[in-house]
Amino acid sequence: MTTETGTLPAAEVRSMFDRIAPVYDVMNRVMTMGLDQRWRRLAAQAVVRPGDRVLDACCGTGDLAVAAARRGGRVTGLDFSPRMLERARRKQAAVTWVEGDLLALPFEDGSFDAATVGFGVRNVADLERGLAELTRVLVPGGRLGILEITTPTGFLAPFYRVWFDRIVPLLGKLLKGGAAYSYLPASVRRFPGPEALAELMRGVGFGDVEYRTFAGGIVALHTGTKS
Numbered sequence: 001m002t003t004e005t006g007t008l009p010a011a012e013v014r015s016m017f018d019r020i021a022p023v024y025d026v027m028n029r030v031m032t033m034g035l036d037q038r039w040r041r042l043a044a045q046a047v048v049r050p051g052d053r054v055l056d057a058c059c060g061t062g063d064l065a066v067a068a069a070r071r072g073g074r075v076t077g078l079d080f081s082p083r084m085l086e087r088a089r090r091k092q093a094a095v096t097w098v099e100g101d102l103l104a105l106p107f108e109d110g111s112f113d114a115a116t117v118g119f120g121v122r123n124v125a126d127l128e129r130g131l132a133e134l135t136r137v138l139v140p141g142g143r144l145g146i147l148e149i150t151t152p153t154g155f156l157a158p159f160y161r162v163w164f165d166r167i168v169p170l171l172g173k174l175l176k177g178g179a180a181y182s183y184l185p186a187s188v189r190r191f192p193g194p195e196a197l198a199e200l201m202r203g204v205g206f207g208d209v210e211y212r213t214f215a216g217g218i219v220a221l222h223t224g225t226k227s
């Protein structure tokens with residue numbers, strides 16, 4: 001397997017996540033030293049209002065969809081990996097879980113008031129198309145929140161390189177199914193920085209695009225409103 005998800009066909013990305021599914025939640029907690037759930041809560045708080053119809057795309061094992069449901073959203077979680085979805089389904093019966101592709105969303109135009117993507121857009125083969133699909137399914141004025149790993153440039157940069165490039169892939173190898181974690185450093189490196197992602201969002205029709213970073217710039221939360 002190549003370590004560069006950008007070069008993988010969608011079917012291979014999907015089967016990689018199918019293999020990772022059993023260890024995904026544990027790896028998240030370990031990799032982020034338990035901070036990941038807080039970031040998801042902040043993402044949900046930023047864009048979801050009670051009663052909103054919410055799409056959580058690339059929902060994986062469902063943690064961000066669950067955070068959105070706790071905010072009072074009526075949530076649909078979508079992912080193309082059956083094994084990730086299997087785990088999501090066990091977590092929250094109140095969310096509608098849908099197997100589908102972000103690049104061809106199975107929803108009518110203007111079906112949602114808000115959309116979220118947590119640690120998902122980095123893995124999508126055609127990011128602009130994914131963003132365009134999210135724009136399409138939102139109502140005008142609908143809000144998008146994207147949570148994604150980014151590369152810090154400040155004092156944390158050397159620590160971060162050792163953590164993500166060396167320790168995380170090693171931890172992955174220790175867990176059954178976790179060998180694919182060697183993909184992570186490359187997928188983060190090829191992903192646009194926070195400014196470039198903000199520009200892409202503006203390019204597909206989002207206004208009021210802003211971002212803030214967490215944990216010294218390791219994670220960014222972008223928000224925008226469909227014009």
Ligand SMILES: C[S@@+](CC[C@H](N)C(=O)[O-])C[C@H]1O[C@@H](n2cnc3c(N)ncnc32)[C@H](O)[C@@H]1O
Binds near residue numbers: 078
């Ligand atoms: C790193 S996981 C993120 C899971 C979850 N959102 C979270 O907060 O932990 C990325 C997910 O994106 C999904 N994914 C990648 N490309 C996709 C696509 N084109 N359509 C649907 N899901 C996709 C993968 O199957 C995987 O479950």
